Amino acid sequence: MRAWTDVAVLAKTRNLAGGFVVKSTAGLPFLLQVGMEVAFVPPVTDVPRRARVSQITGATDTTAQVLFEGIEEMSQAKALVGCHCLVRSESLDLASPAVGALSWVGARVVDERFGLLGEVSDILENPGQMLLEVVSADRKNPLLIPLVDEFVMSADPDGSRIVVSIPEGLLNL
Structure with missing residues (x-):
């Protein structure tokens, strides 16, 4: 099993406090949760490469407004737009049907x-x-x-x- 799973992309900035509109990737539902550690790829110079989800609001099946610990300035947020959010696979409930869709072998x-x-x-x-x-x-x-x-x-x-x-x-x- 892979150590990290690509679950979302930072679509655009949302507010002056470093918030984002985040969209799920690859047909997945929205999987980020408060407290989850996220690695941003590709890495961006002078911006944290990892952060924890601190707040989620306005969540739908595939999008939400998300704040991350350590991303507190608009300049940092703008630099990360377009980056993907990888989370540790062990933090996902792989038994749930939504995440089980990651195993598409044979489709x-x-x-x-x-x-x-x-x-x-x-x-x-x-x-x-x-x-x-x-x-x-x-x-x-x-x-x-x-x-x-x-x-x-x-x-x-x-x-x-x-x-x-x-x-x-x-x-x-």
Whole structure:
């Protein structure tokens, strides 16, 4: 099991006290909790690389307004916009159906334009983002799809299916 899991992205600043609008990633529900330690990636110079969640307000299924201990100035918050929030996997309830969706191995991956791409053989965690490793009998090498909102259109854990929209050039890599 991976030590850290990418669960959210700092979408934009929210207030002068260093707050953020935070969005969940990769089709996950909002998983941050008060007291949770977060690592920001990629790291930013002169800004804390880790912090604890100190306050969550206005939470929905996928977004919330979040304050972190140690991020107290607008300049620090602006520097972190776009960074991903990694949390220790052990702090997540991996038995819950929402987080269990992190284990997509075997799920069919279907592109809106290109049709069935194959099945997920692994989820690779890079410092900046996770990648779906998709295998197919039609391709010699696995297809690596960044697990980002721009490419993942929907995910159906019950149907074990992920719908993506990838650029054509990604198929030729």
